[in-house]
Amino acid sequence: MMGSALDKIFDSYSGESIFKNKRVLQISHTPVTISHRDQQIEAVASILAPALKGERASNLFVYGKTGTGKTLCVQFVTNEILKRVQDSGKDFLKVIYINCKLKKVADTEYRILAEIISALGERVPATGLPTDAVYSRFIEIIERKKQLVLVILDEIDQAVKKISDGFLYTLTRLNSELKNAQINLVGISNSLTFMDDLDPRVRSSLGEEELVFPPYNALQLQDILRERSGEAFAENVLDNDVIPKCSALAAREHGDARRALDLLRVAGELAEREGSKKLTLEFLDKANQKIERDKMLDIIQNEPKQHQLVLYSILSLHDSEKNPLFTGAVYNKYQELCQTCKFESLTQRRVSDIIAEFDMLGLINVDVISRGRQGRTREIKLMLPEPIKTRAREMLTEGLMI
DNA sequence: GTCAATTCACATGAAAGAGACCACGGTCTAGTG
DNA sequence: CTAGACCGTGGTCTCTTTCATGTGAATTGACGA
Numbered sequence: 452m453m454g455s456a457l458d459k460i461f462d463s464y465s466g467e468s469i470f471k472n473k474r475v476l477q478i479s480h481t482p483v484t485i486s487h488r489d490q491q492i493e494a495v496a497s498i499l500a501p502a503l504k505g506e507r508a509s510n511l512f513v514y515g516k517t518g519t520g521k522t523l524c525v526q527f528v529t530n531e532i533l534k535r536v537q538d539s540g541k542d543f544l545k546v547i548y549i550n551c552k553l554k555k556v557a558d559t560e561y562r563i564l565a566e567i568i569s570a571l572g573e574r575v576p577a578t579g580l581p582t583d584a585v586y587s588r589f590i591e592i593i594e595r596k597k598q599l600v601l602v603i604l605d606e607i608d609q610a611v612k613k614i615s616d617g618f619l620y621t622l623t624r625l626n627s628e629l630k631n632a633q634i635n636l637v638g639i640s641n642s643l644t645f646m647d648d649l650d651p652r653v654r655s656s657l658g659e660e661e662l663v664f665p666p667y668n669a670l671q672l673q674d675i676l677r678e679r680s681g682e683a684f685a686e687n688v689l690d691n692d693v694i695p696k697c698s699a700l701a702a703r704e705h706g707d708a709r710r711a712l713d714l715l716r717v718a719g720e721l722a723e724r725e726g727s728k729k730l731t732l733e734f735l736d737k738a739n740q741k742i743e744r745d746k747m748l749d750i751i752q753n754e755p756k757q758h759q760l761v762l763y764s765i766l767s768l769h770d771s772e773k774n775p776l777f778t779g780a781v782y783n784k785y786q787e788l789c790q791t792c793k794f795e796s797l798t799q800r801r802v803s804d805i806i807a808e809f810d811m812l813g814l815i816n817v818d819v820i821s822r823g824r825q826g827r828t829r830e831i832k833l834m835l836p837e838p839i840k841t842r843a844r845e846m847l848t849e850g851l852m853i
Numbered sequence: 854g855t856c857a858a859t860t861c862a863c864a865t866g867a868a869a870g871a872g873a874c875c876a877c878g879g880t881c882t883a884g885t886g
Numbered sequence: 887c888t889a890g891a892c893c894g895t896g897g898t899c900t901c902t903t904t905c906a907t908g909t910g911a912a913t914t915g916a917c918g919a
Contacts, residue, residue: 561898580876581897755901778863801902803864819864823912826862 468685469723469730475683476716478709485527486678487671488520491664495528498660499637502532505543505599507633510623510657514643515664518707521639522605524664529601529637543596545571548603551610560618563610564589567602590625593632600634607638608645619649623656666706672698675708676715684719690731693718697735714738747839750812752846757797761785761805763847765815766840769833776831778803792851806831 474480485492501508515521529546536544547570549563564585568575573592575585593600602622604610611619619636626634638657640646646654646661667675676694697718701711718738722730751762764784768776782799789796797805806829810817816832835843 559899584897757901797901798903799863800865800904804902807864819909821910821912822862823910824859824861824914825912826860827909827911828863 469688469728470683470719471685472683473716473719475679476712476719478712481523481526482679484678485520485523486674487667488524488664491520491662492524492528494662495524496531498662499528499532499601499635502544502599502601502635503535505536505541505597507599507626507635509659510636510638512638512640512646512658512661513664514640514645514661516666516705516707517641518701518709518711519664519666520708521664525603525637525639529603543598544601545593545598546601546603547571548605550605552606561585563604563618568592571600586621590629593634594629595631597631598633600632601637602634603637603639605639606641608640608642611645611649619653619657623653667702667708668706669695669698669702672701672706672708672711676711679712680715683715684730688728688730690729692732693730693735696732700735700739710742713742717742743836744839744842747814747835748842748846750814751843752850756794756851758805758808759847759851760788760792760794761802762809762814763844763851764788765806765809765831765833766844766847769840774832777828778806778831779828781806781831803829 475482495511495513498511499508513521513525526548529548533544533546536542547567549566549570551563561580561582564582565575568585568589571592573588575588580588607619619638622634623636636657643663646658649657673694676698680689680694693715697711697714700714701707704710714735715738718734719730721737721741722734725734727734751759754762761781764781765776768780768784778799782802785802786796788794806815806817809815814834816834818830818832819827820830821827833840
């Protein structure tokens, strides 16, 4: 019995694959040509061009929603610059790319700095040193020779939200202390309003040049998908209306190309898994649901126990109580649960923050409302669709042993 | 009926503590020649 | 004599608590028409 089940799975893989080269659809893949971004690439290139001669360019700040090609374009241009410099046999340019959003990699001032240093080929302990010691280490390293260090800080808004903008100020001001080396900053942000709540000094030095990446529209997304799918899939696999539908779905999500590619890839995987020779609309719909579902469940699963307990409280109240829910009720339920499963209960202050975090994650929707004499509170609405909700409840019941 | 004061139930902020992790330098210990 | 084990100190980081302050509309109660 076991054997036949395995046979079925492996057979569907060993047969003709509908993929020709799946890697093309992965987000890490850098395409040879970038469509519909000529203008932006030119702009980035002309701003950063002085780096070709080892001169400090203007600090650049790039905005745009997720999946609009910001990172791609900046990396493309800096790679070209680096290639040219290296081709001429020089090595006065260092390009360092840091994604500030990756947890445990770069979400504190110390770690960002450590990350830069390790990109320069030096080691620095993961913790244990005073931050200013790391700064002087950094200065010492780059001062060893005359060079230009181009630091690209991706998702910089995330970092600043967590740390404060102080480190950006220090970083921009560092140049006046350096004799040999120069630092050039490129900030990439998803949030359009990010610049507004920065310290004015940082704003002026970081935003010497600014660039906005508009979202792709549905037609542009179609072009991109056609290009990539040509390489990714075998011939005659795609139904005609798959790409338009796919780009329409993604365009609805503020023109996110990454999402569109993901969708296509997952749809392909689903089709392949079911042994289908064709990628039809049906698979696209399934993929759309699956991505959403996996994302949510993944988030829930990886939350700490206390957070899960709060979420479980919300889930169970959501069914029994009348909507909407308020903080007080959730907290009471939470304390009750803590007693039954012998957990230490957190303070209301903390639970309040946890609820706010869930809102950020999109698991729930929260409005702060004032109910007059009934005080001020959060109105909590659960955002999980029915199937996900059920699955989440099962998962939490199991994980928390309730 | 109108209007300002009151009041509720939290939201929101700031500061500080606990506990985990880690580097560094000094001291102790056991193995080596 | 020396390498490695071990310890104390001092640093970061995350999660949490404690204390303090803020908030916005329903409610209240005084006031005047």
